[in-house]
Amino acid sequence: MNKFLHFIFESEVPDIGERYRKLASGLVILFIVGYSIGFLQLMHLGPYLGPGLGDDVSFQPLLNSLSELHSQAPAMWYALLSLLSFTVLFRVVAMLGGYFLFEREEGQPYPIKWIVVFFLSNTLSALAIPLVLLALGTLFLLSGLSFDIGWHWVEHNVNVANQFVMTHVPTLVDAPAPVAVFSIAVISGFFHYWFHRLGHTQRFLWLLFHRPHHMTPALIQPTTMAVFTALPLFIFLILPYNLLFGACTKLFSSEPLYTEVIIFNCLILIPEIFGHQTALYQIGRRSRLIRWASFFSSNGVYHYMHHSSEPEHCGQNGTVNLVNIGGGPLFIWDIIFGTYCPLSTKTPRAGLSGQPELHLNPLRLTLAGVAQIGSELLRNPSWREKWRILVSSSAYSPPVSTDFAVKHEGRKHTQPTPTVISYRYSFNAGAAPSANVNAELITEQQS
Template identity: 75%
Template sequence: MKKLLQLAFNSEVPDISERYRIFASALVVIFTISYSIGFLQLLHLGPYLGPGLGDQVSFQPLLNSLNDLNANNPGLWLALMALLSFTILFRLAAMLGGYFLFEREEGEPYPIKWIVVFFLTNMLSTFAIPLMLLALGGLFFLSGLDFAIGWHWVDHNVRIAHQLVMDYVPTLVNAPAPLAVLIIAVISGFFHYWFHRLGHTQRFLWLMFHRPHHMTPALIQSTTMAVFTALPLFIFVVLPYNLVFAACTKLFSSEPLYTAVIVYNCLILIPEIFGHQTALYRMASRNRLIRLASFISGGGVYHYMHHSSEPEHCGRSGAVNLVNIGGGPLFIWDIIFGTYCSLSPKTPRAGLSGQPELHLNPLRLTLAGVAQVCSELLSNPSWREKWRIITASSDYSPPVSTDFAVKEQRTTHKQATPPAAASHGYSFSSGAEVIANAGAKSATAPRS
């Protein structure tokens, strides 16, 4: 058994012949269609696809909202259906284009090996969700409590957060729906920004939760690691996450804003798809309309700079991955906190800082953060070091450390794959400069 586990953890997916390209393409197409349909479950949720007022992830709120709108205002229903259809079809075309145009842009087709490795890593991370809920339910059962508390942990926490917010958070201003959504987007964006930023600057969160999202060397949707399934650590933060975002909603609306949020999400999700498409960066960054829509939404093609592995694109600080963090329209919080980065004239290489060579083993990549933290805790006898392993910033590395995701392992001194957050000397851009640059032709130089 030990040898079998070692083999599973240490072996790598070999190069896969182009003769299997049709199967890889079919996998990408099936994933893309399924992803586009599944995404509809999130359209009624808050401006950041997070919780609103304790709402569940399902199709029912979307269907209810559309049915109510059709009964009360058929003209508006028709307009919303047109917008919804355009958003879905546009995103579907962009996701397929990101894969099928990859060879034209990069000189070679998207490696089948990457499709297999990162698709399986995504699947393993997703499969870990019911496994952890099962384990949590078992712990409750062994403690003499109800197994269902652990198994339905996420739903249970959503209900608790909802009840706490409804009982204790006042509605300061019951603003009209469009204005309320905009205010909520800005206010909740502050928390979204800092949750995301901590995922980079706090080493425990980086290794255990957020680093997988930044591992892929070239981005298409089906190989970009989902943030919310990583580890999945999210089951431990689901309560505070729901509390914060539901509270932001309740402050400005006493009722869910389903229709207004669906419209808002449809609009921001159009440019959003360009944030994880390597092959579409050059086109999107040179298109004035896409560039402006991306800036207004606070993401889009600008988010691709967040996935850059090359320090030279974002200033001398080398602060790769800590730019264009997002959180609010017009990159308001990036501008305020100095992490805004304009578009590069050429397509940046994606991935971890310096794009190190990874162990192309789905199981290893899935468990790399857990393995590294556990290995560090066991290998460093000092309690002071153990404490720092859990609480220190991302630029810290204990005396003994092994990176299980990267082939070049370093057991002393610096961390093997720091998220380039060691230097925080960002180049600040003023709001006026940023807004002026958003619509300008800032990315028209030829790609090198």
């Protein structure tokens, strides 16, 4: 049994040759189409709410809104349907461009190995959700309560939050719909900003919840690890998240604003797709329309700066990822709290700080945060250290610690003067080029 566990945790996805490119491209296309259609289930949700963090996550609210609009205002129905169609089509084209233009922008095709590793990691994270719910249901059953409480944990928490908000949160200003949506985005964006920022600065949240989203060394949508499925934390944030953002909504509107929120989400989702596309960074940076739309939505091509692995790109005190955190339109909270960063003329390299070499094992990457926290708690006997492991900043490392995601832990790249550092992707030597791509550090003499 130990040998089997060692094998599945220590082995890595092998090199995958270019002869499998068509198969890999088919997988990417299938994901992109399904992802774009699936996003329609979320269009009615308020700003910054995701699956399980709002009301009904299905196509039904969207269909209901369209049906109601068709009977009351046919012209508006046609306009909204056109906007929805354009948003979905634009996102499909942009995601396809992020993959198929990668070779033109970066010098070689997107590595098939990365597609397999990070796509499987995403899949494992998503599949873990029902396992966590099953475990919760079993715990409730063993405690003498109903299994359904745990199995339907998401629905129960959403209902509790919605009932509390509708009963106890007043509507301060029943504002016109456009003003209400904008106000909700600004106010709720403050909390979104700080939750996201804590996801980087608080080690428990970073390791268990947010670091997987920043692991990918070069971004396309299928290999960008989803935040909301990260293990195991999101399940336990549903109630406070819904209470907080539901309250922000109720303050400015006594009734749901489904149609208005759908329009708002359509507009911000158009530039949003540029935030996770390495090959589209320069296209987005050079397009005035994409830049303006990204700045308005506090996302888009500016969000790609947030994924930079290079401290020189607006790093805060030598760290990365603490820029363009988002939350609220016009980067209002980034500007106020000093984390706004303009676009770099050079495409930043994505990933963890310094692009360390990762263990390319999907299961290991998925469970790396859980394994690290658990290992640290077991191997550090001091109760003071155990407490610090759970509550310290992400910069803290206990006396005994193992990073299960990163190889050569602690290795740092130095930048001697008078040289500058740039990154280049290079293939392993061999007659037939493989897709095993590593980040190779190269120093070039300054001219």
